Amino acid sequence: MTVETDESFGGVTPDAARRLLLGAVQAFAERGFHATTTRDIAGRAGMSPAALYIHYKTKEELLFHISRVGHERSVAVLEEAVEGAGDSAGRLAAAVRAFVRWHAEHHTTARVVQYELAALGEEHYARIVVLRRRSEEILREVLQEGVATGQFAVEDIRGTTLAVVSLCIDVARWFSPEGRRTPDEIGELYAGLALRMAGYRDGGR
Incomplete structure (x- = not known):
């Protein structure tokens, strides 16, 4: 095969x-x-x-290596996206576009990375959790900045962060290359959804 x-x-x-x-x-x-x-x-x-x-x-060690590489790459994707992306709205949109695109383009790997965590041993699971928290932290900081500058109207920043992360990673569960939308199109759609979740208002959205 x-x-x-x-x-x-x-x-x-x-x-x-x-x-x-x-x-x-x-x-x-x-x-x-x-x-x-x-x-x-x-x-x-x-x-x-x-x-x-x-x-x-062991088989579990294989899963750990897959999870580690996948999470490290997704963190790098987020960090690269928010760097130099402008204001908070631009940074959030760029982060979501990139995060969604990675989960779509690498949907097979992402599906394993995101949905087989429970099979990891305690030590390996703890190491992966650190990387997952970093992904959440990147998005949470962007939301916090947006609230501080008045661009976003979010009362529950932590809850909104988790909602945005969940929205993005779930793409790996259902995405198909034969589907109607490309990874870029889904990324653009979800960027708009994330901005609305953050309470951002703009005449073009």
């Missing part, structure tokens, strides 16, 4: 380790973590089950 490529794992070496990660992404997305066997993963990578243990001690 051909393994779907994902640039998020481009820096993983050696090649065999990267192929195993990509095989695991496909298997976890299709079957779920608990229903996936190491044989499933190795087969998708074109390797024997024994070869998997050369690079990863």
Whole structure:
């Protein structure tokens, strides 16, 4: 079976380790973590089950590496989007566009990253939570800045932050390349929704 490529794992070496990660992404997305066997993963990578243990001690360690890379990339996407994006409204819109686009373009990986967290061990889960909180923090700071400057009218900043994050990551659950909207179109739509959730008012929206 051909393994779907994902640039998020481009820096993983050696090649065999990267192929195993990509095989695991496909298997976890299709079957779920608990229903996936190491044989499933190795087969998708074109390797024997024994070869998997050369690079990863357990199936859970594979899931952790996928989650770590995915969360690090999504944090980087948010940080890059808000940098130099202008005022608070521009920063929020840019962040949401980029965050949504990443979850759509990499929907298979994102689905595993966002919806298989409960299968992680305690130590690995704690490390991923730090990255998830950073994503929330970036958006929360933009909302706080907007409230402080009078651009946004948000009473519950924390709750609105979680609502915006949830809206963005849920794209990975339902997005299909064969669907009616492109990742860019969905990103633009959701940016407008996020601005309205923040209480932003502009004549062009």
